[in-house]
Amino acid sequence: MMRSKVLSLVARAASNRMMSTATKLTTVEVNDKTGIATLTMNRPPVNGLNLELLQDLKSSIDEVEGNKSRGLILTSSSSTIFSAGLDILEMYKPDKDRIRAFWTQLQETWLALYGSSVPTAAAINGHSPAGGCLLATSCEYRVMVPNFTIGLNETQLGIVAPKWFMASFLSVLPQREAERALNQGRMFTTEEALKVGLIDETANSKEEAIEKCVAFIGTFAKVNPLARSLTKQQFRAADLQQLQNERQQDLEKFLFFVNQPAVQKGLGIYLEGLKKKAKKQ
C-alpha cells in the first residue's frame, strides 16, 4: 500500500469515533470534524430487515439522537445492496410471537427514523426495494449510486404497503406519482428515481454519496437546531401521530393479512423464485 494511502487511513481512523461496537448488525461512526454520524447496516448478504437488524437500527438511531451528532447518514456495508427490505423469512410460515415482535419493532424503528430530531440523509449504495425504500424515504435527503433500483414493490409480492409506508413515500413524491408507482409496485432505476424526485442526487460511489449527504446536512449549519428540528417535527407530526394512535390495529391488520393462505402461498412462490435466481448466478 502506498505510504500516502496508509497515512490517509490513519488520519481518517483518528478523526472518526466508532460509537457502537456492541451491536453487530449496525455500526455508528461519528466524524470528529463534521460531527455527523454514519449508521451502516451490515447484515449480509442483502441487509434483510429481520427482528435483530431492526432492533440494532433503532438502538443506533437512539444513540445518534443521544450523542449530539449534527446529523445522521444511513448507508450499507454491501457494495450492491442498500437493503432488500423486510426479511421475507420473518413473514413466511411465521412463529406466532416472533412475528408480533418483528412488526412492533418495525413500527418503532420507523417512528424513530422518520421522527428523528437530527437531519437525516441516505447514501443509497445499492438496491433498495420495499422496506429498503421505506428507510430511504424516511430520511430527509437521498443520494444514490447508478445502476441500482429503488421503490415500493409490495403489490408485486401480493402484499399491501401499510399507510405509514405510503406516508414516507408521499413525503417525497407527489400523490399522483406515488399512487401510480405503489399500485404498479414499480421499481425505479437510479436515473428514473432522480427524474421523478424519489432521490435528490446521484453519486458515482458510496464515498461520493456520503460526501453529498454531508454537504446536505451542512446546509443547516447556520440554522438554529431547535427551530429546525421543531419545524421538521411539525411537518411529520400527523404521519407519526397516526401510527402512534393506530399501532395495535396496524399490528392486528398485518397479522391477519400476512396469515392469509393466499398471502403465504404468494410469499412462498416469491421466495422460491429468489432462491432459484440466486442458484443460477
Ligand SMILES: CCCCCCCC/C=C\C=C\CC(=O)SCCNC(=O)CCNC(=O)[C@H](O)C(C)(C)COP(=O)(O)OP(=O)(O)OC[C@H]1O[C@@H](n2cnc3c(N)ncnc32)[C@H](O)[C@@H]1OP(=O)(O)O
Ligand atoms: C389493507 C392493509 C393491510 C396492511 C397489511 C400490511 C402487510 C405488509 C406486509 C409486508 C410489507 C413488506 C415490505 C417488504 O419489505 S417485503 C420484501 C421485499 N423485498 C424484495 O422484494 C427484494 C427481494 N430481493 C431482491 O430483489 C434481490 O435479492 C436483490 C435485493 C435485488 C439483491 O439481488 P442479488 O444481489 O442478486 O441477491 P440474491 O437475489 O441472489 O439474494 C441473495 C440471497 O438473499 C435472499 N433474499 C433476497 N432478498 C430477500 C428478502 N427480502 N428476504 C429474505 N431473503 C432475501 C435470496 O433469497 C438469496 O438467498 P439464498 O442465497 O439463500 O438463495
